[in-house]
Amino acid sequence: MLISSEFKFTNFNCTSFDKKVGEFEYCYLKSINRSYKYISGKYKLYQIPFENIKVHFTMWKRLNGYKPFLYNITTDACKFLRNPKSSPVMKYIFESFIEYSNINHSCPYRNDLILEKLPIDFMNHRVTQILPIPEGDYLLEFLIQSAEEIDSRVEFTNVVCTCFNKSYCEYDYCFLKSVNRSYKYTSMKLRLYQLPIFKAVINVAIWKRYSGYKPFMYNITVDACKFLKNRNSNPVAKFHDLIMDKLPTDFINQRLTAVLPFPEGDYRIDFNWLHSHLIVLTTKVYLTLS
Structure with missing residues (x-):
């Protein structure tokens, strides 16, 4: 079998982010x-x-x-x-x-x-x-x-919550609040109507802005109930906690620069809740790592 593929360079770009180094x-x-x-x-x-x-x-x-x-x-x-x-x-x-x-x-x-x-x-x-x-x-x-000094910084830029099935759920509130220059957090309250819930499937997708938002690194779906019983069952999912109330920038900053470092850029993280294979609610968190 003859392989006729040929490799070609088309461009080469280099950027220095810290001119002191x-x-x-x-x-x-x-x-x-x-x-x-x-x-x-x-x-x-x-x-x-x-x-x-x-x-x-x-x-x-x-x-x-x-x-x-x-x-x-x-x-x-x-x-x-x-x-x-x-x-x-x-x-x-x-x-x-x-x-x-x-x-x-x-x-x-x-x-x-x-x-x-x-x-x-x-x-x-x-x-x-x-x-x-x-x-x-x-x-x-x-x-x-x-690896010795990471000076990247996470900033929340927006949070958007949507419930597609009002008989299943509704958001009482969903907002991003800046208390001062150093303290910013996101809060939300989701009201569930079909209780109890014995099966919850969560999809987490990370997007990075690169001429529009493109899929980046992770797109995972987990059985949330099984995961909560055994958090070691999906080590990647452990880094994507569900947002509850007053999730601060500092906590996420430590997660994305020290625990699981991400490259700098603009991101969107989608948290989708599925019921009967359909997305019933979604939370989109926008952030910048710079």
């Missing part, structure tokens, strides 16, 4: 001729040594906009470099550029980080022969941050 001296895609195209980048380090590094890798595939595809992982880069076999996915990614980079040793880093002339031919071999990937348009996103 470092900034990009150059970052570009260059086409020499029809058969030779490469990418290069140089990140100048200002805070040396550079250590305690986390790398967040997300793979997106274009399908009516870019959607998460296959991998969304966060790795302690220094631990990985000491033992590359600890993460097979990151090992594959690392081996896809290390021959063209000076990031080929363990932490700490004391010199500028360089990727020099990573060619199409090398990447084409990686994604068609070593680990074949389906044809399509992809976005590979690498977010690098210091």
Whole structure:
């Protein structure tokens, strides 16, 4: 069987969010001729040594906009470099550029980080022969941050509650309140009419704004009653508590920057309550991580 797929770079963008740590001296895609195209980048380090590094890798595939595809992982880069076999996915990614980079040793880093002339031919071999990937348009996103100090901040921006079946439920209230510059919370009260409820199915979906809101990382459905009896049954769901009353920004900030770090951006988290396979109510929480 002949594999005729061919890999091509189409764009290469680099952004430095904290100019005190470092900034990009150059970052570009260059086409020499029809058969030779490469990418290069140089990140100048200002805070040396550079250590305690986390790398967040997300793979997106274009399908009516870019959607998460296959991998969304966060790795302690220094631990990985000491033992590359600890993460097979990151090992594959690392081996896809290390021959063209000076990031080929363990932490700490004391010199500028360089990727020099990573060619199409090398990447084409990686994604068609070593680990074949389906044809399509992809976005590979690498977010690098210091694991020692995370200064991201969560801010609620809106909360919207809707009950689609008024014979089943109604919201008495659902609001976002800012008490002062440092204290903001969401509150809601849901009135249930069909009691008792022995079966509750909850769907939690996370969306990230990227030319409109796109699915991001998690879309999970759990039997809430079974989950509450055994919270270890779904470790992911443990991080998405149902909002009750006065859920403060500080608590969510700690969850999304320390317990389960998220990359910066604008998000929408949907909590959908299903009854007989139909969504009877939904709560949409909008927030910004910056």
